[in-house]
Amino acid sequence: MSDPFLIGDRMSGGYGQGPNILHGCTLAVEKGQIAVIVGPNGAGKSTAMKAVFGMMDVREGAVRLDGEDITALSPQDRVAKGMAFVPQTNNIFTSMTVEENLEMGAFLREDDISGTMGQVYDLFPILKDKRRQAAGELSGGQRQQVAVGRALMTQPTVLMLDEPTAGVSPIVMDELFDRIIEVARTGISILMVEQNARQALEIADKGYVLVQGRNAHTGSGRELLENPEVRRTFLGGT
């Protein structure tokens, strides 16, 4: 059986000297697909994603990208390998313009970035209008677009999003999900943590329900949405 494109394989670990938060947790995403991590508060969703990105010690298990073991790499090195991460908060440079934010996203690239920048502006047209404005002056939804745009500037193969819709209105959320699907269609794998489980699972190719740092349920988005236990415990009945 060949590995998925990106896999965090049976990861266990925690922060610093602290106890394990993850216990043999597995996350994976195929090329061009969307994987969504859902679960109750404190289930270790964000932690699991940070483990995949190397922001937390993985004491057991491994992280492999395209067959290569990257468990020991620092987050910065993973960026160079084609992974991009959008944190939940503080995910833009507020004092810099939208365009400068995108430039900083492409900091590691030596080639011409104008093409990628054009693609980001095509994806988020509003950013093109506001490209000379300080990112801190934008609305919540626009800031998230800047954050995603910044991450896309590295031309990543994997895009990781930590609750991209936190604190934005439902309309903006739908719009953001549409964009994320568009990004996935260009061949970029997407791994995201979501609070709005139902909507997220609807667009997910693969879903992971985590409980207390363990995989509770795994399946396609549709399977999970139809799984009676998942419905009862996480999706609020019916």
Next chain:
Amino acid sequence: MDFLNALVVLANFVLIPAVSYGSQLALGALGVTLVYGILRFSNFAHGDTMAFGAMVTILFTWAFQAFGLSIAPLPTALLALPFGIAVTAGMMLLTDRWVYQFYRRHKAKPIILVMVSLGVMFILNGVVRVIIGPGEQRFNDGARFIISAGDFKKMTGLSEGLAFRSSQGLTIVVTLISVAVLFWFLNRTRTGKSMRAYSDNEDLALLSGINPEKVVRVTWIIAAILATTAGVLYGLDKAFKPFTYFQLLLPVFAAAIVGGLGNPLGAIAGGYIIAFSEVTLTYAWKKVATYMLPDSLAPDGLAQLLSTDYKYAVSFTILVIVLIFKPYGLFRGKAV
């Protein structure tokens, strides 16, 4: 005629000195504010870095003078300045490697770094005094005046003279160039933008692949350039004395805080605010008043609001007022 004379006196004793002193403070405050923005601590060693840079420049100046090198009518120190900057930058990078880097790796609290910078300050202070001595050094060998008071009187026929010293003109020109280059660097170059990004959001800068150690190194180099330039200009304009540079720390910090720590534009504004307040409050207004007011109202005393011995009290008072009413400065600075 009286009005013109009053204007000339004002320009001569208030405007020109305040602008050149303000420029020197602005350069110093820019260094403090940049280090604060990137390394997130108030660098108490900055005044003594200015002294160190000025001292190295003076040593090169003497060497050049001994070889008979000169760029008259400009002071030889200007020729020595790049060498002074290079040595100071090297010193700063070594200090970072030997001292500050350790605390950065261990994510020490900012106040520990402040204390460490105090230690660095004393070492630099000692080094400067050991090498060049605690006394006063004058090293301005360029032309004294752009316009001397006598020439001005002859030119205009006014009874008051306007002296524009070349050190003042040099200060203003060099400051303008330095500030323009600095802002071009910060806003237009990749490295400069990465510095701003790092100052804005350290974690995200790391996620974007910005190398923090490189940002820190560049910051120290810029701080060395600014400190040395400020130190040399101040020394050309007044005189070089190690203890004076230590005392400059207070107005420099006041300027940086008044403008908003971490905000370069604020540092410049702060420098001029502090300088103008200091000069206007400690200037004896008698002469201006005599020209402007009818004889019956002319003041008997010097009409000096504060003795010049209290000029540091002015920066301190402004600092306190700003801390009370606008703790993050007039231009919003960084809150950590």
Next chain:
Amino acid sequence: MNRNALLFGFVALLYIITGFVQSWNTALAIFNMGLISAIMALGVNIQWGYAGLFNVGIMGFVALGGLATVLVSMPPVAEAWAAGGLRMLGALALGAATITAGVVAYKRLPLGRVRSLGVIAIFVVGFVLYRVLFDPARDAIEAINPASTGYLGGMNLTILLAWPIGGLIAAGAAWLIGKTALGLRSDYLAIATLGIAEIVIAVLKNEDWLARGVKNVVGLPRPVPYEVDLQQSTDFVARATWLGFDPATASSLWVKLLYAGLFAAVLLALIWLSQLALNSPWGRMMRAIRDNEVAAEAMGKNVTRRHLQIFVIGSAICGMAGAMMTTLDGQLTPGTYQPLRFTFLIWVMVIVGGSGNNWGSVLGGFLIWWLWIQVEPIGGAIMSLITYPMPDGSGLKAHLLDSVQHIRLLTMGVVLLLVLRFSPRGLIPER
């Protein structure tokens, strides 16, 4: 505990060796200043060790304590009081009233242009009136016999009273600074204290009517007898010769011992109080606040208020030590207050001794003061060894010999950095 006793024993040994090698007079002189340094270090340790407050203005508080000795112990200058004393008091009262009125107006008036203009007007009018009253009063006072007095003098009370009063004055200044700079970023307190220290020294140097400025006040009364009086006393001379001392040495030693007794009594009392405070619920709360301000705040502790409290207490102790030091010197010389010596050195004592530990800062006080005094002769000896082969009269030799006094700055800076780096908890760490 054993280790600590050893450390204190080692420092004691340093002083004893000094006594044998140099002279007991020297050893005692260093010891007396060591006692005062230990008190200053104790005050700073309370601020830094208990609460993490970084005070870079120790010199200012020490100098205020020094001012207190003049104000308390010198005889009043009657002529000066007659010439302008009351006017001066009036001017100062007016100045204080202006500030109060400004603050009250700021608090009472509604936000807006009226308030801004009103407050500014109060300050401008107040300042003009103040100067109208102050300037002639100052000139009148300073004109009275400027070569020997030219100031208002003091209250002619015993100089021992200046110690607590010096503490009170320093506490008042600390309260003003703390009120503005505490609760903001931790660096701001450092910068504000740096500023106030410079200003206190500027005031002492320039306000001749207050304490003669750079003309110095000499001949402060002493809490102990004078050496000459002792040498005149047949009793004392008899006892001295019986002990095998010549009267001059004996009198000088005896006076120093008396000072040492006084200072040691104060130091011991302060240590006892500090230890009591540190181990009380109050001390535990302080350390809890220091270790986690956010959590303490969440538990309903008013962090800024506690910090203000401790900042005032620590500064008061520094002020008291300053008064004691001026008493020992017998004169107030504003020109000698150097930040390097009075602020920085104390910090080295606290850090080397062990921040957060009262005994540590006391140990640091004695050790570092001894080093500070001894580094110069040692450095001088090394330097003359280095320069020995150089021809006499060469510029470099003279320069190197000259620079010895600056080497101790360097030494102390290096010591501070090394301790911070390799042993940040100091010689006697906090438990």
